[in-house]
Amino acid sequence: MGKVTSVSIQKGGPGKTTVCRNLGEEVSEAGFKVLLIDNDPQGNLTKAIFGDELPPEVMKVTEAVTSGSQKVAPGVSNTFWLYEKDEMPEPFKVTENLYIIGATKHLAEMGTKAVDCVYEFKDKMEVLAGEFDHVFIDCPPAAGTLQTAAHGSSDYLVIPTELNEDSIDGVKQQLESAAANKKRLNPALDVLGILVNGKDSHKINIEEFHLENLKELYGDKLFEAVITHSVKVSEARSFNKTVRQHAPKSVQANQFLALTREYLERSKG
Numbered sequence: 001m002g003k004v005t006s007v008s009i010q011k012g013g014p015g016k017t018t019v020c021r022n023l024g025e026e027v028s029e030a031g032f033k034v035l036l037i038d039n040d041p042q043g044n045l046t047k048a049i050f051g052d053e054l055p056p057e058v059m060k061v062t063e064a065v066t067s068g069s070q071k072v073a074p075g076v077s078n079t080f081w082l083y084e085k086d087e088m089p090e091p092f093k094v095t096e097n098l099y100i101i102g103a104t105k106h107l108a109e110m111g112t113k114a115v116d117c118v119y120e121f122k123d124k125m126e127v128l129a130g131e132f133d134h135v136f137i138d139c140p141p142a143a144g145t146l147q148t149a150a151h152g153s154s155d156y157l158v159i160p161t162e163l164n165e166d167s168i169d170g171v172k173q174q175l176e177s178a179a180a181n182k183k184r185l186n187p188a189l190d191v192l193g194i195l196v197n198g199k200d201s202h203k204i205n206i207e208e209f210h211l212e213n214l215k216e217l218y219g220d221k222l223f224e225a226v227i228t229h230s231v232k233v234s235e236a237r238s239f240n241k242t243v244r245q246h247a248p249k250s251v252q253a254n255q256f257l258a259l260t261r262e263y264l265e266r267s268k269g
């Protein structure tokens, strides 16, 4: 069975999608068969792969364009179907080793559905884990049905955080949610690591203070790899590339490689 990892924290913006995209594609380039699952109705991971023009496999137009508007529905490679009874989405092949199941706004409906859909998701993830070496689930920035489904189906959590009070508070809340989901839904769930993202490349006192605090609280649960802040990271997103594809010689490209090595080492056991 492949390893399923949720990239998750119930806080907006510390880099869940960026980590999912870059780590996922690096693991695929290391020779593993990887599936990315966009589990956020914002669809940012999907847009990071395809840009704004989504293929019909992810989102199909069901009614002709009238005065600039069109009706759209989830295509066969849409996360929506992971939550629906008697439906199974088809992973979309991006490169030789990289596949995606993409998200659109339709996924927001699932937040209002009965608890059954969490078990639908879990059953289908078991099938998909049998077909891939590594699966990465990009989670939305809130606790709720979508996050619960992801935690209920994962072996591991990777929790990205920035070095500020609100984000570190988000780590604490995420660990509480994860502990509740482990107890109620998925005893196999484990925190693989907490990742510092967006740190300034220079030493800044307040960031060093928060980093020490994180080390004290979580010890070796912190990844040794740290991703520093750089415009190369947001540029790569704008060009729908990984940081290494966009800026192979950048510090951040090497940091993502270091994270990939650490991920592969930690997820072996």
Ligand SMILES: Nc1ncnc2c1ncn2[C@@H]1O[C@H](COP(=O)(O)OP(=O)(O)OP(=O)(O)O)[C@@H](O)[C@H]1O
Binding pocket: 011, 012, 013, 014, 015, 016, 017, 018, 019, 040, 042, 044, 139, 140, 141, 197, 198, 199, 227, 228, 229, 230, 231, 233, 234, 235, 237
């Ligand atoms: N290390 C970094 N350096 C510079 N920009 C970064 C870095 N990491 C992420 N970003 C940028 O910050 C923004 C937020 O990142 P991202 O979308 O990955 O966060 P998120 O946690 O998925 O957000 P959301 O909670 O909305 O899903 C993006 O524009 C991204 O390009």
Ligand SMILES: [Mg+2]
Binding pocket: 016, 017, 018, 040, 044, 045, 138, 139
């Ligand atoms: Mg995101």
